[in-house]
Amino acid sequence: MKLSDCTTFKISVPNRRHHTWASKMSTPIGHHAVVRLETNDGIVGWGESPAGETWGGSDMRYYGETPETVCHMINDHLFPAIKGMDPVQISTLHNRMDKVVKGNPYAKAALDMAIYDIMGKALDRPVCDLLGGDFRDGIEVAHSLGIMPVDKCIEEAKIAVDEGVLTIKCKTGLDANRDVELVRRLREEVSETIKIRVDGNEGYSSVSEAVRVTKAQEEYGIMFCEQPLMGARDLARVADRIDSPIMADESAWTMQDIIELDGLNAAQYISCYVTKPGGLYRAKQQADLAGALHMSVDIGGSIELGIGNAANLHLGSALPNAILPSVCPVTKPKGCKGPEIAGIYYLDDVVSEAFDFVGGRVLRPKGAGLGIEVDIQKIKEYSL
Template sequence: MHVTGCEVFLVALPSRREHTWASKMETPIGHHAIVRLDTDEGLSGWGESPAIATWGGAHGRFYGETPETVKHMVEAYLVPAIRGVDPAEIAIVHARMDKVVKGNPYAKAAVDIACYDIAGKAQGVPVSTLLGGRLRDGIEVAHSLGIMEIDRCIAEAEQAIAEGARTIKCKTGLDPERDVELVRRLRETAGDAVRIRVDGNEGYRTVAEAVETTKRQEEYGIFLCEQPLAGVEALARVAERIDVPVMADESAWTAHDILELHELGAAECFSCYVTKPGGLHRARQQAEFAAVLGMYHDIGGSIEMGIGNAANLHLGAAMPLAILPSVCPVTKPAGAPGPEIAGVYYLDDVVAAPFRFEDGKVMVPDGPGLGVEVDVEKLARYAV
């Protein structure tokens, strides 16, 4: 079987509400690139890239992509480089892509996911099997509260908890007083049974501000402080002075970043994406290398649609130290059963069937490949 070509779709899903964070206050979520990769045997696979122009690493180390740049890179460089390659030979796929394009991990991730989808379909096994085997059937959902006024955050958290969410993730980083008050109010409302994590998305201005804010939040029982400010050295200085673990996100794109974080003592854990390293192949390498160093992780992302979310879940199912509650959406097409708030960020999706949500977890899709059926009519309906 050989890759013969592709088609790239630019789509924008309607969101349930605005979802913002400290480094992304204006760009809407849900404007993604969807890739269909085709083969000479008539088998096709699907990939997704939730590229965001404002999403990157500290100090220009990694920089933003957009759905439009993904489309260009996939069509003009990546697929021509792998035409004729067996999509199951994923290391060769990556070697070919890396030879023609530096960086651009979100574009490469979309192709990588589609290759895994094809390989799984061809072999009649789920992607999690190709990644080493399924260690868990679902990922605990961390329901993410974007930066909103506190009363709105509390009301949404109450609804999400009532629907089964057991972890709430608070987006923070712009206003320390608001961030402390939000955690206080949330703990007061939710009680001790709900876990709370905070994510500054590099928003705090100084180490002192990040440390003081986090210490005040610790009084109300947070269990994780994610990327409070930019830079590995700054993270290390925060980690020395707070009690809860620091999680790296914007500072953890590659396996090389994991080594740097470990050597500087900057983070106990990290947010493992399919997309930041450039696909499932690289994400598995990053997670397994981190495990050797004793670093555990969640499964991070950029509020993917059903295709990308399925890839996230297969990765999370197969990685031994993917043990943290994660912002993996509860994918749900319009009119489908399931929660209305908990893990739900869009009013519709491009996949035909909803993902199961049980006991606070979103379950890994069954079936070969990614285990999803793409609704091509939705690709046309939401075309950009």
């Protein structure tokens, strides 16, 4: 079996509402790169990359990518380097990709995902089995409230909870008073039992501001606080002065970052997902390293469509330490049954079937590979 053909697409899928966070306030979600790989014996695998130009590491350590750079890297550098290789040899494939392109994990992740999809289809096994087996069959959904007025957040959170969500994630970081008020009102008006997590996306301007906001939010009960500000050393200064655990996301791109975070006592949790480390292969390695350092992970991401979401759900199923509620969307193509608001960010999808949402959890698709059927008509409809 050899990798023989590669096609890339740039797509844009309509949003349910404008979804924002502190480092992404203007560009809409859903502008993603999609890759279709094929082998010489006709097996097809799919990958997706929700690359964003404003999404990089702390202090410019890692650069933003876009669907355009992802397609360029794949077409002009990465695929030519792996064409003709056996898709089962995942370690050598990554080694080859890393030799021809430094960095650019979002481009490598799209190929890695498609390669795992092919491997699974060739072996008739789900991708989670190729990562070591399944610890669970889905991930608890944290419904993400983008940065919106507090009233609008409360209104949406009430519907999401009525539809079965058990955890709310608040995007914060731009307005300290609003961020405290939001958590206070969620606790009072939505439910005493919902779990609340907050994500500042590096938005706070100082250690003292991050500490003040988080301590005030702790009065109303938060599970943990994600990346309130930039840089591992400042995260450590915040961690020292608050009670809740800190999750690193923008500060955790590589194995070296995780070792540094641990050394500084900067984070107890890591946001781990397929794209940021450069694919499922590296994500599994990073999560295992985090586990060895007694850190738990969530399955984060960038509001993937069905292809990337399936990959994240297979990853989350296979990680013993992926125990935290995560912003895995509830994939639901137009016209399919499912929630209207809970875990829903798009009005349509590029896969044919909705993912099951049961007991506050989104279940990974069953079947070989990623377990999804991609609707090529939808890819064409939403191509840019």
